[in-house]
Amino acid sequence: MAMVAKRFLVAAALCLALAAVPAAMGQAAAPAPKAAAAGPPNVTAILEKGGSYTTFIRLMKSTQQDTQLNSQLNGTSTGFTVFAPTDGAFSSLKPGTLNSLSAQDQVSLVQAHIVPKYYSMDAFDTASNPVRTQASGGDGPYTLNITATSTNQVNVSTGVVDTTLGTALRAEQPLAVYSVDKVLLPYALFGPKPPPSPPPAPSKKPAKGDASASAEAPAGSADHPAGAAPAAARAAGWGMAALVAAACLFSQIAASTDRPRHRAHPPPHPHPPMASTRLLLLATLLATAAVMAASQKNTKPKATPATPASPGPAAAAADGPAPTNVTAVLEKSGKYTTFLRLLHESRVDTQINSQLMDSYNGLTMFAPTDAAFAALKPGTLNSLSSQDQIQLMLYCVLPRFYSLSMLTTLGGPVNTQASGADGPYKYKIKPSNNNVNISTGVNWALLSTVVSKDFPLAVYSVDKVPLPYELFGPKPPTPAPAPAPAPSKSKTKKHKKSAGIAEPPVADDASADDTTKKAAASATGVSRWVAAAGVLGGAILAAL
Structure with a gap:
């Protein structure tokens, strides 16, 4: 019976020792914090x-x-x-x-x-x-x-x-x-700047008495410049007159040759008159050709530098729909002049247009009207640095397309383009009587009209300029300087603590080093229990 009891005690001791080891290992290794989900690269x-x-x-x-x-x-x-x-x-x-x-x-x-x-x-x-x-x-x-x-x-x-x-x-x-x-x-x-264009040549004054030069001619098209039509008419008139004269001469010659010969004695030299008539006819035709050539030379349009032809509707259709341009969308409404100027000066318009070409999520913009900017205190925009103006423009853009019905379902802070991955410059958006109210923490604005509602860009007009809290919110008070420590009066080598010197504050939250130390201390205590259990088990086995 005693032998059975001893074996039972040995088995119990070994079980306790084996049970303590996993517990010690579990406590020695401090629970590692859960790895944060991998976000976008920075x-x-x-x-x-x-x-x-x-x-x-x-x-x-x-x-x-x-x-x-x-x-x-x-x-x-x-x-x-x-x-x-x-x-x-x-x-x-x-x-x-x-x-x-x-x-x-x-x-x-x-x-x-x-x-x-x-x-x-x-x-x-x-x-x-x-x-x-x-x-x-x-x-x-x-x-x-x-x-x-x-x-x-x-x-x-x-x-x-x-x-x-x-x-x-x-x-x-x-x-x-x-x-x-x-x-x-x-x-x-x-790159090298192009040379400045030369000044236009002074126009020549028309000569006195030249009625054709002083008369105003109707403006012509690109193919038929002004003055081409009268010149062509004059050339046609001269050519017609020459042809009529040639026809008259030819009829006279024909009549003279068909006349019956009733003279007894023909003229001694019949051929010279016929030759001179032919020469006259040839000269008339040459004069007509010269007049026509001169008229064509005078009416030839001046060569203009070739400009690249813009693609027509067929080419645009073949290339697919044109990318959305935020500037064109705002200019079409006609009441966002100040906002457009700020977008252009900060280059945010170029950034948005570039992003719209490859955007998967689209963008949403809150566009303040000119009246909204006019309602700001004088000097509000001029007090901002160029970097702050960029932040103000980025604050008006959400990095995702939201229809009006989608905006009414948003809750909590909403990121903007100025927020980065997950920074400040956020909105609080709340529905308000079938509309949307956006709050910045400094002011609030109500969406008035929908300027654009087609993906990838939604643009909503707002009646106030959204002022970010980080730029226009109250600044925290400047902390007062800490009082200088009172000099110690003790002259002995062993300096006592001066009552005027405050002890360093103890942090409420334990740091990472404190947590590590506590875990190490806990592991040390458990390891001592494991060692004690092992010694006890060895003693019991030796007793057997």
Whole structure:
């Protein structure tokens, strides 16, 4: 019976030891936080990781293109390709090159380094030149010529500079970032400027008494310029007169030759009169031909320089529907002059038109009327920097197409183009009596009319300018400076704590280091219990 009891105790001890080991292992390893869902790539983080793109990062931030690109990466179907110049590329520019550019030109410079399509290194073989950039808009300048060589190199040319792609900082959908050792200077900004057109030649004064020169002629068409019709009429009149004269002479000659010969003695020289008549007829015909030739020479239209013919409706139909142009949509309504000017100055209109060509989710715009801008306090827009004006324009655009019925179903904060992936600059949208009320935290506006409702662009007129809270909200008060610590009066080596010096505040939330320390302490305590259980089991086995 004693032997059975001892075996039972040994088995129980071993079970306790084995049960403690998994528990100790589970407590020793602190529960790792759940991995966040992989979101869209962040172009700024990629460049910062590269380590030598400080100037390009600063330009992207000052022009708000980092926020814009991160926002577009959230809903793109075609992806993007960025050519990132190194700090060495910017330092090799002539001094003052960047400072000579306006804020709008700096936006265009950054956008000229972004292609609205994802290209892997192998896909550059299929690139169709010229390649459109973000600065190109629908079909504008700021294009690139990209060629792949047989040595697996890719050359990029702007018409001003040529360079070769370097290392790939990232080459996964939806974003590819390639390093370049030269700044891609757009031809539209840095190319040779065309010479100024010469002044128009002074018009010759008509001579006195020339009634035909002073008389006003009706304007002609492109094929028949003004004055061509009277000249042709005069030429036709002279030609007709010459033909009539020739006919009269010919009839007289015929009558003279058909007259019966009743003279007894014919004239001694019958042939000379006939020869002179023929010479007269020939001279008349030659004069007529000369008059006709002169009239054709005078009425020949002047050559005009050939202009490229615009594609007709048939060509447009063959190429498919024309892309949506936000400028044309707003100009058609005629009451968004100020908004259009701000969109153009900030280059946001070009950005939107470029995005509409490849957009999978579409866009929604809240367009303030001219009356809405006129209702602002004087100096409101002038107090904003160029970067803040860009943010204000991006704040009026939602990175997704919303019909009016879809807007009424939205709840919670809604991202804008100024929000980036998930930043500030958001709206609170609420339905209001079969309409929609948008709130910025500073003011609210009511959607009045629908300017455009067809995908990929919805445009709604608003009666107030949406003022972002981040720009126009109350600024937090400036914290008061901390009082200087009182000097300690103790002169001994062992300094006592001064009553006037406050202890450092203890954080309410445990940091990551504190959590690690607590987990390690817990694991140490459990490991001691496991060791004790093992010693106990060994002692029991030895007793047996």
